[in-house]
Amino acid sequence: MVVAVAIIRMRDLFATIMLAGLYGLLSASFFVTMDAVDVAFTEAAVGAGISTLLMLVAITMTGRSENTARHKPLLALVVVIITGALLIYGTLDMPFFGFKDAPIHSHVASRYINNSNQEIGIPNIVTSVLASYRAFDTFGEVVVIFTAGIGVLTLLAFVRCASTNEESDEIGSYNDLMHKQHLVVRIVTKMLIPFILLFALYVQFHGDFGPGGGFQAGVIFSAAIILYTMLFGLKTARRVINQGFIQLIAATGVLLFASVGVVSMLNGGEFLDYNVLSSSPIAGQHLGILVIEWGVGCTVASVMIIIFFSFADRIEMQKSIKKHNKKNKESTSC
Amino acid sequence: MLVGLFNNWIVILLMMIGLYIVIAHGNLIKKIVGLTILQTSVFIFYISMAKVEGGTAPILDSKIILYSNPLPHALILTAIVVGIATMALGLALVVRIKEAYGSVEEEDIQRQDNLLSPEKKKGKQT
Numbered sequence: 178m179v180v181a182v183a184i185i186r187m188r189d190l191f192a193t194i195m196l197a198g199l200y201g202l203l204s205a206s207f208f209v210t211m212d213a214v215d216v217a218f219t220e221a222a223v224g225a226g227i228s229t230l231l232m233l234v235a236i237t238m239t240g241r242s243e244n245t246a247r248h249k250p251l252l253a254l255v256v257v258i259i260t261g262a263l264l265i266y267g268t269l270d271m272p273f274f275g276f277k278d279a280p281i282h283s284h285v286a287s288r289y290i291n292n293s294n295q296e297i298g299i300p301n302i303v304t305s306v307l308a309s310y311r312a313f314d315t316f317g318e319v320v321v322i323f324t325a326g327i328g329v330l331t332l333l334a335f336v337r338c339a340s341t342n343e344e345s346d347e348i349g350s351y352n353d354l355m356h357k358q359h360l361v362v363r364i365v366t367k368m369l370i371p372f373i374l375l376f377a378l379y380v381q382f383h384g385d386f387g388p389g390g391g392f393q394a395g396v397i398f399s400a401a402i403i404l405y406t407m408l409f410g411l412k413t414a415r416r417v418i419n420q421g422f423i424q425l426i427a428a429t430g431v432l433l434f435a436s437v438g439v440v441s442m443l444n445g446g447e448f449l450d451y452n453v454l455s456s457s458p459i460a461g462q463h464l465g466i467l468v469i470e471w472g473v474g475c476t477v478a479s480v481m482i483i484i485f486f487s488f489a490d491r492i493e494m495q496k497s498i499k500k501h502n503k504k505n506k507e508s509t510s511c
Numbered sequence: 512m513l514v515g516l517f518n519n520w521i522v523i524l525l526m527m528i529g530l531y532i533v534i535a536h537g538n539l540i541k542k543i544v545g546l547t548i549l550q551t552s553v554f555i556f557y558i559s560m561a562k563v564e565g566g567t568a569p570i571l572d573s574k575i576i577l578y579s580n581p582l583p584h585a586l587i588l589t590a591i592v593v594g595i596a597t598m599a600l601g602l603a604l605v606v607r608i609k610e611a612y613g614s615v616e617e618e619d620i621q622r623q624d625n626l627l628s629p630e631k632k633k634g635k636q637t
Contacts, residue, residue, distance in 0.1 A: 197544050204551050212568045212579040213558045219591045220554070228547065228595050235602040236540060239609045253534035261527040268519040274559060281560050286580045294571050302569040302581040303588065311585060318589040325596035332603040387570065392592045477592055484599040491606060 191236065198229035214388040215303045218380070222396040227481060230403065234488045238495065298459035299385040299466065307390065308466040312449040315469075316434055319476050323431050326480035330424075333487040363408050373401035381474050385463070391470035395477025402478075403485050411489045420486065423479045430476030437468050518559040525552035537617040539605045543598060550594050557583040 201224020208217035272279035289306055297305040307315055377398035384390030406414035438449040446453035451465025525548060532545025561580035569581035605615055612620050 193541065193544055197547060200548070200551070204555060207555065208558055211558045211562045212566060213561065213584045213587070214568045214570075216554070216558060216584050216587050216591070219588050223591050223595045224547075224551070228598060231595075231599055231602055232540065232544070235606060238606050239540060239615045250535045253531055256534065257527045257531045260530065261523050264523045264526070265520060268516050268523070271516060271519055273516065274518045274562065279560070281583075282563065282580050286582050289581055290569065290578050300571040302571060302578070303584045306581050307585040307588065314586075315589060318593050321593050322596040325593075325600045328600045329603045332600075332607055388568070390588075392588055396592065480596060484596075484603075487603070488599075488606070495610075 191233075194229055194232040194236065197232065198225050201225040201228065215301075215390065215393070218388050218393045219396065222393060222400060226400050227396060227403070231484065231488065234485070234492070238488075238492060296458075297462045297466075299463070301385055301387060301389075303388075304384050304390050304466065304470075305462075308469050309451060309462060312438075312469065315473065316438070316449070319431055319434055319473055322480050323427060323476055326427055326483050329484045329487050333491045366404055366408050370401050370405055373404070374398060377401065377478075381470065382467075384470055385466060391473030392477055394470075395474040396481060398474070398478040399481035399485070402482050406485065406489065411486070411493060415486075418482065420483075423482055423486075426475050427479040427483060430472040430474070430479065433472035433475070434469055437465055437472070441465070519556070522552050522556040522559070525549075525555065539608065539615040539617065540602075543601050543605070546601075547594075547598060550590075554587050554591065557587050 201220060205217045205221035205224060208214075208220055272281075289302055289310065293302050293305045293310075294300075297309050299305055377394045380389035380397060381391060381394035384394070402414070402418065405417075437451075437454075441450045441453055442448050444453040449465075451462045452458040454461035454464050529545045529547075529549030529552060532548065533542050536542060536545065561583040563577060563579050566577040566579045567575055569578045569584065571578075608620065609615050612623055614620060614623075
């Protein structure tokens with residue numbers, strides 16, 4: 178892992194981003210060996226998949242070469258070395274790796290492990306911690322994701338100009354050209370996408386029993402849609418999923434989460450207390466976790482798709498502006 | 512005796528590499544990559560803390576007695592997804608900066624700012 182990171186100090190941004198993807202995949206496999214299967218799942222989909230993709234989309238707009246000059250590398254190095262040395266000095270008091278009686282394992286964690294089976298009734302402890310014991314945190318995080326989606330939308334959104342008729346034809350023909358070139362990729366993808374979507378749904382609903390849950394499922398689902406968009410062009414993808422619909426879903430996910438909390442309050446419990454949702458506490462927990470995971474999945478998937486769409490939109494807009502400029506120049510020169 | 516702390520040292524090494532990239536590189540995209548590395552090092556720190564020697568993944572089964580700590584897993588799981596959402600926000604900002612300044616190098620932006628700042632103030636007032 179250190180090797181992968183050490184090469185990241187390359188000049189070419191494209192190589193850097195590819196290495197960052199590799200780094201994500203490596204850390205995912207590290208998480209598996211550390212028994213954190215849920216986390217590994219997420220990291221593999223996010224670190225190696227979507228973040229690499231977003232970075233690539235961003236460098237198509239910002240250019241891929243980096244300025245060679247660095248400012249004050251020596252000072253930076255000194256600061257970094259001093260900080261690192263202090264941190265290493267701090268680790269001398271840390272408990273050893275894998276030590277069973279470390280302080281971190283002695284407070285609430287043992288309660289989660291010992292009691293979650295009776296209290297929540299689902300085998301995956303991570304899911305029960307995430308969706309039931311710490312549902313407040315998760316709710317906050319879902320709201321953060323939603324807000325980030327809105328932020329990207331406000332930063333990159335633009336008003337579509339009406340005179341795009343001939344241009345859309347041009348883009349369409351450009352896409353056709355690309356499709357002929359990538360025939361194999363396109364067909365293989367077409368066969369793969371249903372399975373990816375199905376797998377995302379499996380991860381979504383099997384999260385109670387095995388590794389999985391709303392966050393992972395959302396990311397995988399959006400990865401499938403993004404794959405489709407990359408191969409068939411933004412125009413086609415927009416016809417399948419339009420912007421308003423996907424924004425609606427993002428908002429619905431957050432609302433669903435919050436309304437579960439409100440419903441449990443109306444039933445006489447506290448906010449996000451699932452015990453009162455159904456006749457028996459365990460059935461209530463099951464129901465609550467299922468609905469909440471669904472809300473999380475909806476929000477995460479649609480926010481990721483929104484983010485990707487806004488980036489892709491921006492690229493097309495820049496292209497069309499360039500074309501306009503060229504045309505204007507030609508007409509003036511004539 | 513100190514071998515037991517090696518996981519912390521790897522984390523610190525990764526963290527410092529990330530920090531170095533953030534400080535020393537002028538390119539904004541590179542800075543975001545650096546931040547991602549820093550972020551991942553914190554994830555690794557949490558996950559390696561959660562590991563228990565001889566334990567398994569925290570999915571209940573009647574045959575297993577010892578589990579790893581599920582709490583950091585739940586925290587990091589959400590942190591990863593939040594991390595990518597905020598990273599996308601950062602990239603969106605970079606794209607807008609590129610459109611406004613025509614560059615993503617910190618020094619270019621600074622230079623343009625210094626040149627333009629008196630005129631901009633005038634423009635805002637009018």
